[in-house]
Amino acid sequence: MKNKDKFNLNYLEQISNKPKVFSYSDRRGFWDDKYISKKMLEAHLNPYLDAASRKYQTIKKSCKWMVESLELKKGDSLIDLGCGPGLYLNELYNYGLNLTGIDYSKRSIEYAKEYSNKNNIDIKYLYKDYLTLDYSGKFNVATLIYYDFGCFKKSDVKKLLKIINSLLKKNGYFVFDVQTPYYTDLKEERSNWQVCNGGFFSPNKYLELQNKYYYPEYETRLNQHIIIEDNGYIKEYRLWHKHYTLERIKTLLNKSNFKIKKVYSNLLGSKYNKTSKELGIIAQKK
Ligand SMILES: C[S@@+](CC[C@H](N)C(=O)[O-])C[C@H]1O[C@@H](n2cnc3c(N)ncnc32)[C@H](O)[C@@H]1O
Known part of the structure; x- marks a missing residue:
């Protein structure tokens, strides 16, 4: 239609x-609708709301957990797919990482760039569809945060995993979260x-x-x-x-040249159990 x-x-x-x-x-x-993206940005920027983004305190804790559990060092490179207005990247910047954000909401990317300029933050932002990326082998880590993995049909999931695989250096990490059937x-x-x-x-x-x-x-x-x-x-x-079981995720990742390094109940490092409502996954490029 x-x-x-x-x-x-x-x-x-x-x-x-x-x-x-x-x-x-x-x-x-x-x-990327001119009006909807404005309302969406307001929701992203509300630090007390789990809506377009998670609450600010959750984002902060999640970034700390990510850096510690992946043992990221100053200068390591990370690309955030669907970065929105860059809330995670702004936090990760405090750890000295080399950061790139990509999103196809023009409004979010413009906001993120302006925020970086104002605050003297060096993050590269791209206004682009990540399903059309053709970079290769540059990054230590790629992230896809807030269940976006579940929004795609099978052929796009395959395409996305292929793209992420080629974005990463050998042994690079793909960090993402999904909802499970226990939702x-x-x-x-x-x-x-x-x-x-x-x-x-x-x-x-x-x-x-x-x-x-x-x-x-x-x-x-x-x-x-x-x-x-x-x-x-x-x-x-x-x-x-789409709600994913751990088994389904394992199969998909395996077919796309990834292995699961660690699985949690969220992107804060909570322990995984069989009835977790969500999964926080650290996958590694083989
Ligand atoms: C639910 S929001 C999450 C934003 C961010 N990851 C966070 O948690 O704060 C999803 C974001 O992904 C972006 N997005 C969705 N599909 C995309 C695509 N194919 N290419 C680039 N950005 C995309 C949207 O514009 C939106 O900013």
């Missing part, structure tokens, strides 16, 4: 039906609607139809938002999320 199609009931019925698993809407059109609270299906007088999706008056779908055979959920503006234009945003 194109994001400028006009409202009509048959069409609405058609687009609010449960879609095929992992049929994307325009992913970039969500993260049970997110599995219910429901639909609701609301009329907003300006909100997260648009500054104008709009009707939002929200459908939450679950695909048990794929352990995947969808949060779909259909936005109908006062002028009749419709936009559709689909946020996909």
Whole structure:
């Protein structure tokens, strides 16, 4: 669907039906939308909110844990995929690392660059889709933080792992987190609607139809938002999320020339157990 199609009931019925698993809407059109990215940046920058980013204190602890557990030294290089406004990179900068951030939200990257300039911080930022990167062999560490690994269909996961593998030096680390099937609270299906007088999706008056779908055979959920503006234009945003078991992750990593070095219950180093709701994974390039 194109994001400028006009409202009509048959069409609405058609687009609010449960879609095929992992049929994307325009992913970039969500993260890089001029208005949505502004609301998203506000959420990233709220230090007390686990929303677009985690709370500031969690980010700080997570960076300390990462540096200590990977035994990173001054000058080691790290690339953060989907860095948002650079909250993790700003913390990691205190450890003397050589840092690169990549994101396709123009607003986040502009904010991150401006923050670096103002604070005399030397971090390289790229406004780019990380699924199109073609660097090779430069980095000691690559990170993908806040469950973004789960947002991709199988072919993109393979592509992403291939790209990350080629970004890393031999024995380099890939650090990421996923939700597991024990994230049970997110599995219910429901639909609701609301009329907003300006909100997260648009500054104008709009009707939002929200459908939450679950695909048990794929352990995947969808949060779909259909936005109908006062002028009749419709936009559709689909946020996909796959829950991964440790076994599935191991298989995927193995096939992509990685091995698991260590697994935790989160990216703070909490002990892993079989019913962990999330996994914090340190993978190593073979
Ligand atoms: C949930 S936010 C997490 C941001 C950051 N990792 C954090 O935890 O603070 C996901 C970020 O990934 C970015 N993103 C998603 N897909 C991307 C892609 N293919 N290429 C570049 N950036 C992407 C979005 O623009 C957004 O800033």
